[in-house]
Amino acid sequence: MEHQKLLTALPSVDEILKSAEGACWLDRYPRRYVLQGIRDMLQRERDRIRTGGRFSSDLQALLAEMDARIQKLCSYSLQPAINATGVVVHTNLGRSVLSDAVLRHVTEIAAGYSNLEYDLEHGRRGKRYSHVQRLINDITGAEASLIVNNNAAAVFVCLVALAKGREVIVSRGELVEIGGSFRVPDVMSNSGAILREVGTTNKTHAYDYENAINENTALLMKVHQSNFRMVGFTETPSVERLAALGKKHTVPVMFDLGSGSLIDMKPYGIYIEPTVQEVLSAGADLVTFSGDKLLGGPQGGVIVGKKELIDIIAKNQLMRAVRVDKMTLAAFEATLHLYLDEERAKKEIPTLRMLFMKPEEIKKRAQKIAARMKKAVAAGAADIRIVQDASQSGGGALSEVLLETFAVAVRPSGMTVNALEAKLRKQKPPIIARIKDDAVVLDARTVLDEDIAPLAAGVSAAISE
Numbered sequence: 001m002e003h004q005k006l007l008t009a010l011p012s013v014d015e016i017l018k019s020a021e022g023a024c025w026l027d028r029y030p031r032r033y034v035l036q037g038i039r040d041m042l043q044r045e046r047d048r049i050r051t052g053g054r055f056s057s058d059l060q061a062l063l064a065e066m067d068a069r070i071q072k073l074c075s076y077s078l079q080p081a082i083n084a085t086g087v088v089v090h091t092n093l094g095r096s097v098l099s100d101a102v103l104r105h106v107t108e109i110a111a112g113y114s115n116l117e118y119d120l121e122h123g124r125r126g127k128r129y130s131h132v133q134r135l136i137n138d139i140t141g142a143e144a145s146l147i148v149n150n151n152a153a154a155v156f157v158c159l160v161a162l163a164k165g166r167e168v169i170v171s172r173g174e175l176v177e178i179g180g181s182f183r184v185p186d187v188m189s190n191s192g193a194i195l196r197e198v199g200t201t202n203k204t205h206a207y208d209y210e211n212a213i214n215e216n217t218a219l220l221m222k223v224h225q226s227n228f229r230m231v232g233f234t235e236t237p238s239v240e241r242l243a244a245l246g247k248k249h250t251v252p253v254m255f256d257l258g259s260g261s262l263i264d265m266k267p268y269g270i271y272i273e274p275t276v277q278e279v280l281s282a283g284a285d286l287v288t289f290s291g292d293k294l295l296g297g298p299q300g301g302v303i304v305g306k307k308e309l310i311d312i313i314a315k316n317q318l319m320r321a322v323r324v325d326k327m328t329l330a331a332f333e334a335t336l337h338l339y340l341d342e343e344r345a346k347k348e349i350p351t352l353r354m355l356f357m358k359p360e361e362i363k364k365r366a367q368k369i370a371a372r373m374k375k376a377v378a379a380g381a382a383d384i385r386i387v388q389d390a391s392q393s394g395g396g397a398l399s400e401v402l403l404e405t406f407a408v409a410v411r412p413s414g415m416t417v418n419a420l421e422a423k424l425r426k427q428k429p430p431i432i433a434r435i436k437d438d439a440v441v442l443d444a445r446t447v448l449d450e451d452i453a454p455l456a457a458g459v460s461a462a463i464s465e
């Protein structure tokens, strides 16, 4: 009986629309979401009353909930987040962060018309890829280059253009799944190329490739194992060895490098794959890599190598389907410009800066975060301390390379660490952290300067909720 009374006491959609709040919402938000927000909350209210979870109706509280619901429906879904995971190239958090110089170029090009495909000198149609080709060739030492939407597309278009209906020889140890749906055998069959597996899981010799070469062989292909590693009794021929073999039998050698580093990272204790320059000078005819992994640019796939091969790929119909847009091109051009001066690239490309950050510098950053946090969080509400830890570079690249880092470990007194981790994700901006040793661990390596204040505020808000 009590339920019935509460149900009839609920206002109707129309009544709410006619109230001061309703008028205000209709003024500010699209009608469709105002209606949906009101209906969602009324429905939830009815359900609560029916299940005995509500004993009185508080109209003001209900209106506030509707307001929150409508705002949520009307706000952007894609939003900035604070990456406190320490994983520099985090695919789920957007991989590489772009620098100011890069963003300026993107904004300038995207905000108006440009010479995207217009030859200013001759006043006729120009080529979209021309804006970045010279830079890529100069930096990598490649004869020719192309850019497509991502590295998966780069590999695919190479296979379609050069190996459709023909055989591609790949080591059994390199038939990997990179993540998402990029699996070498599947990419191969979708492209129409015929996979010719050679060797064993752990050992593949140059003669395995050589024995498999026949008149229908289109490519010898190497795939970087990315987030997978084999140790122990293993062997795979070097790029030099494969290149010599390819030359002998006039079969091009293609290397899907994955991350595509343009800078030697060994001095920073990071070594998993050779640089693009090294692979090219070792004799690879075609190399593909991502724009937003170790290169630190926009999402994209770069194809570099021999001009005669690049020319064939450029003419393939599929190029149109994987064509990059002007924002990507602008971001590539500006990122590559930074590489013309390697010291500048290391300072200004956020991915490189974070990867190469010295432990002392990260420690200072962690101390700054902790100090702010202690000021914001009520005394006794949490234990906050600096811990030494290891961060991953990420991006399916170098995942097992652990870099010395410093983090802020937070142990809340009034809730579990899992509860705190979940609350952090619901802050604005959301804070993504990990849990370790019964603490929420915030790695200072990937916390950007402008994130420090909102991070402290977000942790404080989450703890007091």
Ligand SMILES: *Cc1c(COP(=O)(O)O)cnc(C)c1O
Residues within 6 Å of the ligand: 150, 151, 152, 153, 178, 182, 223, 224, 225, 226, 256, 257, 258, 259, 289, 290, 291, 300, 301, 395, 396, 397
């Ligand atoms: C990451 C990766 C890919 C896929 O690159 P995307 O740019 O994410 O499409 C392909 N191959 C290898 C070896 C990779 O590491």
